[in-house]
Amino acid sequence: MGEWVPESTGKSGARVWRGRGVHRKQDAPERLAADAARLAWLGEQGLPCPEVVSLTHDTLTTTTVPGRPATELDPAVRPRALASLAEVLRALHALPTAGCPFDASLGTTVAAARSRAVHGLVDLEDLDDERRGWSARRLLAELDATLPAREDLVVCHGDPGLPNVLFSADGEVTGLLDVGGLGVADRCRDLAIAHRSTRDRLGTAAAQELLERCGASDRDRDLLPFYRLLDEFF
Numbered sequence: 410m411g412e413w414v415p416e417s418t419g420k421s422g423a424r425v426w427r428g429r430g431v432h433r434k435q436d437a438p439e440r441l442a443a444d445a446a447r448l449a450w451l452g453e454q455g456l457p458c459p460e461v462v463s464l465t466h467d468t469l470t471t472t473t474v475p476g477r478p479a480t481e482l483d484p485a486v487r488p489r490a491l492a493s494l495a496e497v498l499r500a501l502h503a504l505p506t507a508g509c510p511f512d513a514s515l516g517t518t519v520a521a522a523r524s525r526a527v528h529g530l531v532d533l534e535d536l537d538d539e540r541r542g543w544s545a546r547r548l549l550a551e552l553d554a555t556l557p558a559r560e561d562l563v564v565c566h567g568d569p570g571l572p573n574v575l576f577s578a579d580g581e582v583t584g585l586l587d588v589g590g591l592g593v594a595d596r597c598r599d600l601a602i603a604h605r606s607t608r609d610r611l612g613t614a615a616a617q618e619l620l621e622r623c624g625a626s627d628r629d630r631d632l633l634p635f636y637r638l639l640d641e642f643f
Contacts, residue, residue, distance in 0.1 A: 480571065490581075513567055570606030
């Protein structure tokens with residue numbers, strides 16, 4: 410048996426139920442449909458993720474994925490976990506963008522960020538430390554001032570923080586979770602989130618190791634602050 414509980418990660422306000430072999434999520438219908446479509450597509454590409462069992466108006470049911478978060482692994486295994494995560498991200502980023510039907514480029518995400526700010530949907534109580542106390546107007550001004558001139562488009566997960574990745578006991582990635590932001594975007598969108606999450610949970614050295622294993626260029630590293638800023642809106 411199981412019980413409905415608030416989702417422990419993310420900001421969507423969704424409710425999830427974890428039972429034997431299945432994971433059920435209640436959320437807005439459009440978000441559930443987006444999740445289901447992306448999970449189905451990602452699975453077709455051969456990348457590890459939950460399988461969609463069913464989708465109704467207000468409930469998405471998927472298979473559970475075996476594994477545990479990186480923070481629960483034996484510390485001796487964590488280097489392998491970082492290497493495995495980098496391998497999965499590189500495989501995802503190597504997929505042909507023409508075959509991905511989901512758009513997460515700046516034209517789409519910046520417009521969504523602006524809309525969320527205008528409608529008061531940005532969680533100003535959950536900003537990164539360097540932006541603590543900022544208003545939505547100041548966030549938008551900084552976003553406009555630092556908008557990159559070009560994008561290096563790949564297929565991105567959208568939110569590959571450590572809570573959204575599960576690992577086997579020996580450090581292999583067993584599943585990518587929370588794929589509602591998956592789509593064609595600059596690879597720095599993924600690198601920024603993965604780097605910040607790894608830094609906050611496993612330390613600066615581990616975060617730098619992940620960037621190196623992902624093959625981050627100087628340009629990628631320069632754009633990490635912008636994509637962390639963009640993430641503040643979601």
